[in-house]
Structures are given as structure tokens and as C-alpha cells.
Amino acid sequence: MSGVLFPNGVDKVVRNWTGDTFEWALLAGTWTPNPTFEQWVADVAPGNELTDASYSRQALTGAVVNITLPTLPDGTGGGLAYDCDDPAFGVLSGAEVAAWLVLYRLVTTDADSELVAAFPCAYTADGVTAATFVLPALGPVSVALACPSGFY
Numbered sequence: 001m002s003g004v005l006f007p008n009g010v011d012k013v014v015r016n017w018t019g020d021t022f023e024w025a026l027l028a029g030t031w032t033p034n035p036t037f038e039q040w041v042a043d044v045a046p047g048n049e050l051t052d053a054s055y056s057r058q059a060l061t062g063a064v065v066n067i068t069l070p071t072l073p074d075g076t077g078g079g080l081a082y083d084c085d086d087p088a089f090g091v092l093s094g095a096e097v098a099a100w101l102v103l104y105r106l107v108t109t110d111a112d113s114e115l116v117a118a119f120p121c122a123y124t125a126d127g128v129t130a131a132t133f134v135l136p137a138l139g140p141v142s143v144a145l146a147c148p149s150g151f152y
Contacts, residue, residue: 002119002120002136003117003118003119003120003136003140004033004035004117004118004119005035005116005117005141006033006035006038006039006114006115006116006117006118007035008039008114008115009039009103009104009105009114009115009116009117010116010117010141012105012114012116013082013105013116013141014080014082014143017063017065017082017141018063018064018065020105020106021059021060021105021106022059022060022063022084022103022104022105022106022116023057023058023059023060023103023104023106024057024058024059024060024087024089024101024102024103025041025045025049025057025101025102025104026049026050026055026089026098026100026101026102026121026123026131027044027045027048027049027050027098027099027100027102027118028048028049028050028096028097028098028099028100029097029099029100030047030048031044031048031099031100033100033118035115038115039114039115040110040111040112040113040114040115041102041104041110041111041113041114041115042109042110042111042113043115044102044115045110050092050094050096050098050125051094051096052092052093052094052096052125053093053094054090054091054092054093054094054125054127055089055092055094055096055125056089058087058088058089060084060085060087060103061084061085062083062084062085063082063083063084064082064083064084065080065081065082065083066080066081066083066138066139067079067080068080068081076144078144079138079142079143079144080142080143081138081139081141081142082139082140082141082142082143083135083138083139083140084135084139084140086132086133086134086135087101087132087133087135088130088131088132088133089130089131089132090130090131091127091128091129091130091131092123092125092126092127092131093125093126093127094125094127095124095125095126096124096125097122097123097124097125098121098122098123098124098125098131099120099121099122100118100119100120100121101118101119101120101121101133102115102117102118102119103115103116103117103118103119103140103141104116116140116141117140117141119133119135119136119140121133
């Protein structure tokens with residue numbers, strides 16, 4: 001599951017992943033991510049978010065930062081992985097199709113809540129299968145690190 005990152009939201013992840021409030025939303029295929037022009041949840045949610053009464057946004061849980069020190073002779077091979085529990089929306093009905101799993105930082109409203117990442121998914125809300133999404137192995141946001149020669 002490769003995703004699209006939104007720079008302003010990723011900045012908030014790097015600054016306070018375990019202290020800020022992050023949430024998940026599901027958007028339909030009517031939306032195409034555009035990190036150049038979209039910054040806020042209000043830019044994307046109206047008209048694109050699932051609308052069935054069984055759906056609601058979910059809080060991010062289990063936020064951790066995993067640090068891997070550079071291991072290669074050129075100072076590369078390290079990274080920061082901002083990881084969390086896989087998001088679970090429970091049983092969704094209404095036959096809507098979720099095409100995007102969206103991570104955002106909740107501030108007060110959609111107008112001031114930054115988009116962080118969007119991951120393509122293909123989930124049909126059929127009322128039977130619980131909607132649980134498996135995140136990338138390194139978590140929803142990861143950053144590669146390189147240390148100058150001689151610092152490790």
C-alpha cells in the first residue's frame with residue numbers, strides 16, 4: 001500500500017506524532033489526491049467522504065516512533081518510522097466503495113485539520129466484513145536518514 005504524502009501534515013507528524021490527535025477517514029473514488037493544492041480536510045471531505053450512517057471517522061491509536069540508526073558505510077540505511085495500530089472502522093454498510101484511507105491531524109474543524117497521507121484501498125461497505133486496513137510495514141509515514149561520514 002503506497003501512499004500520497006501532504007507536506008504540511010507530514011511536518012506536524014514529525015513535530016508531534018505521539019502528542020497531537022490524528023484521525024482516519026475514508027473517501028470515495030470521486031477524489032484524486034493533489035498535495036500541491038490540498039492541505040485541509042475541508043479541501044477533500046465534502047462530496048468525497050463516505051456518507052452511510054454506519055461510517056464514522058476513527059481516532060489513530062498506538063502512535064510510536066521507531067528509530068533505525070544508519071548502518072551502511074556511507075551513512076545511509078537509517079530512518080524514522082511513524083507507526084500506529086492499523087485503523088479499524090468496524091462493520092460498514094450502504095454499499096459505498098472506499099477508494100482512499102486518509103490520515104489527518106485533528107485540530108478543531110475540517111477547515112484547520114491538516115491532511116497527512118492518503119492510501120489507496122478498495123473496500124466495499126457491504127455490511128459483512130469489518131473494515132480493517134493494514135498499513136505499510138514502516139507505518140503511515142517514514143523518513144530515511146543519512147548521517148555524515150564519521151558520525152556513527
